[in-house]
Amino acid sequence: MKSKQLFWGILFVTLGVLYLLVEVMHVRVAIGGFYHYWPLSLILIGLAVLSKNNYAKLTFSGLSGLVFAFVIFSFFARSWFPWEWDECDTNIHKIATTEQFSEPFDGKIKTVNASFKMGAGRIVLHGDDSNLVTLKSGGMRDLFSVDADRQDDNYNFDVSMEHVKIHVDDKSDRKLDIGFNNKPNYNFDFELGAADVDLDLTSLKVERVNLSTGAASCNLKVKEFATDTMDIKVEAGAASVRIILPREVGVQIKRETALASTHFDDFNEISDDLFQTDNFSSAKKKIFIEIEGGVASFYVTRK
Numbered sequence: 001m002k003s004k005q006l007f008w009g010i011l012f013v014t015l016g017v018l019y020l021l022v023e024v025m026h027v028r029v030a031i032g033g034f035y036h037y038w039p040l041s042l043i044l045i046g047l048a049v050l051s052k053n054n055y056a057k058l059t060f061s062g063l064s065g066l067v068f069a070f071v072i073f074s075f076f077a078r079s080w081f082p083w084e085w086d087e088c089d090t091n092i093h094k095i096a097t098t099e100q101f102s103e104p105f106d107g108k109i110k111t112v113n114a115s116f117k118m119g120a121g122r123i124v125l126h127g128d129d130s131n132l133v134t135l136k137s138g139g140m141r142d143l144f145s146v147d148a149d150r151q152d153d154n155y156n157f158d159v160s161m162e163h164v165k166i167h168v169d170d171k172s173d174r175k176l177d178i179g180f181n182n183k184p185n186y187n188f189d190f191e192l193g194a195a196d197v198d199l200d201l202t203s204l205k206v207e208r209v210n211l212s213t214g215a216a217s218c219n220l221k222v223k224e225f226a227t228d229t230m231d232i233k234v235e236a237g238a239a240s241v242r243i244i245l246p247r248e249v250g251v252q253i254k255r256e257t258a259l260a261s262t263h264f265d266d267f268n269e270i271s272d273d274l275f276q277t278d279n280f281s282s283a284k285k286k287i288f289i290e291i292e293g294g295v296a297s298f299y300v301t302r303k
Helices: 003-024 039-050 054-077
Strands: 093-095 100-103 111-118 121-126 133-138 144-151 154-160 175-180 185-192 195-213 217-225 229-236 240-245 250-257 261-264 268-271 274-276 286-293 297-302
Touching (some): 003 039, 003 054, 039 054, 100 144, 111 121, 111 175, 217 229, 229 240, 240 286, 250 261, 250 297, 286 297
Parallel strands (some): 121 195, 185 195, 195 229, 229 286, 240 297, 250 286, 261 297
Antiparallel strands (some): 093 144, 100 133, 133 175, 144 154, 268 274
């Protein structure tokens, strides 16, 4: 048996067994935070690649498939399955289906730090809102939790679905629409599960984007800078991630991938896993991208 066959076979079998345990047999499997250990699957894949002994190669491949299955399932576990989670803090804002959360714009706010921990559904983010932030949900049986606070000229905005139960038999359109004002500078942190994500940040002045995703399909567009440099870090499991950048800026990509597929249009390979655009040295504004992934697909294009 080939190591790739063993990897995929164990991955799919494990996912199926976990789903049956939870949905059919109603067994509580507390692995909601296991996704933090996704680098372990990369280590095992690396050991499989380096192993010359066929038995060791098969062992590491099988273990990597097992670990990666638990990583993927742990994303689903946070939001898809009807388990009992701890109650949210009483001092956070909550919004229900068809309702919205909004914060009026204040010109004294210079920087917004926004964090999103989401599971399944569709997420659309744009930068043309008259408020500082507006959040609209649709198709949710339960509540999002929103925690927002202001410290001097900084506004911290955290959205979480970790305490939300979304049932797999719900056929409604689960969608979260997020609008930000284009005046402040922005730092974004996204921790996503099996979501369909459209992050149009082209009208927002972005300093940093951290994107950690499992089995998501994600489109990320950036254009405006908070300073002369922008940092983008992407960690993906079995996701498809497409990043669209402005052509006039210089871009550098550092890649750490195992079985991932990468497509970098108009980039020069400087060394192993290091890529740059032709204008990287001369460009006034630069974007630094770090990509880490398992069996993901990455596309970076310039327009």
